[in-house]
Amino acid sequence: MPINEDDRRLFLKNTLGLDHGYRLGGKLHQPSYYSWLEQLFHSLMQDDTTRRLFQQLADWDRYTYRHSFDVFLLGSLLAHQLAWSNIREVACGLLLHDIGKTAIPRSVLTKQETPTLAEWKLLQTHARHGYDILTTQGYSDTIASMVYSHHERSDGSGYPYGMSASSLKDPIRLLAVVDVYSALSLDRPYLSAVPPHQAVSMIRDEVGPLDPQYVRAFCELLGIFPAGATVQLTNDASAIILDMEEALPTLPLVRDNQTNETFYLPIDQTIQIHQWIDPF
Known part of the structure; x- marks a missing residue:
């Protein structure tokens, strides 16, 4: 059209x-x-x-x-x-x-x-x-x-x-x-x-009143997750979101759950977040 x-x-x-x-x-x-x-x-x-x-x-x-x-x-x-x-x-x-x-x-x-x-x-x-x-x-x-x-x-x-x-x-x-x-x-x-990363944390805290299925899907859409969330990366590793810069919420600081390595997701996006795997 x-x-x-x-x-x-x-x-x-x-x-x-x-x-x-x-x-x-x-x-x-x-x-x-x-x-x-x-x-x-x-x-x-x-x-x-x-x-x-x-x-x-x-x-x-x-x-x-x-x-x-x-x-x-x-x-x-x-x-x-x-x-x-x-x-x-x-x-x-x-x-x-x-x-x-x-x-x-x-x-x-x-x-x-x-x-x-x-x-x-x-x-x-x-x-x-x-x-x-x-x-x-x-x-x-x-x-x-x-x-x-x-x-x-x-x-x-x-x-x-x-x-x-x-x-x-x-x-x-x-x-x-x-x-x-x-x-x-x-x-x-x-x-x-409030900045986006703070807004998604506040939404996560409202799971119960808000449907967890759509909270999870929405965060995956944005690529912004609350600190403390456990996620699966595109290299198949699981990691915990530790922190993020307000200006770059889609590139958070994470810790690999197997190796304990701590790193920011790279700007070239060779490693990204695939999904949020915490149970609600």
Whole structure:
């Protein structure tokens, strides 16, 4: 599908700055990933309703707009890695997951201080508002449920209903992980971003509420793992992540479990991390 110039420019503007510090594992710097994401975004923008709703986010709150696009990128890449067949539908749910925030006062969304309890309760209504907006517009059950339930958690601690793990379908579980990572690693009006390696450590600590299958797959997508993780290297050795430089989180300091040799993964990538092998 040929991409028009307007969509190319919109996609480029939205991606600027999002992969600093390897937030997306460097994927936006790889032409094959960039082109695939650009084409996927263009396909979503072919739907007039989706384009209009996404523009409403931009007009209402720039942080929510930027976060929503970021979640679209992260979640689409993860769905692609997992070879899901319904990526376009899932991508739409990712892009519009916070559309309900257009029903929340700007004064609450842009507040520079931590929200009050009353404001938190008001913010939590965005899931229901989003569901109502999308069902009224005829979006699929998969997309609407992603919007309604992306703050639910596998241990029942989420909202709006405290649903159990058995009620949460895979797109919702995936969205929950990338939504938390994006929120942690982008500046919010009331909270500064943390670097990617710290964000993945915080997500690892949330295993239980967050589905470990998607936490593991997401870290493998980024190539960023928390300190203390046991990984298998591409030379078949197992190693423990000891530390990493903030500027180079994909090239951590590791210790070979068999030889006890300690080394940084090489810049030429002759040795890489193949997978995270810790049990959860």
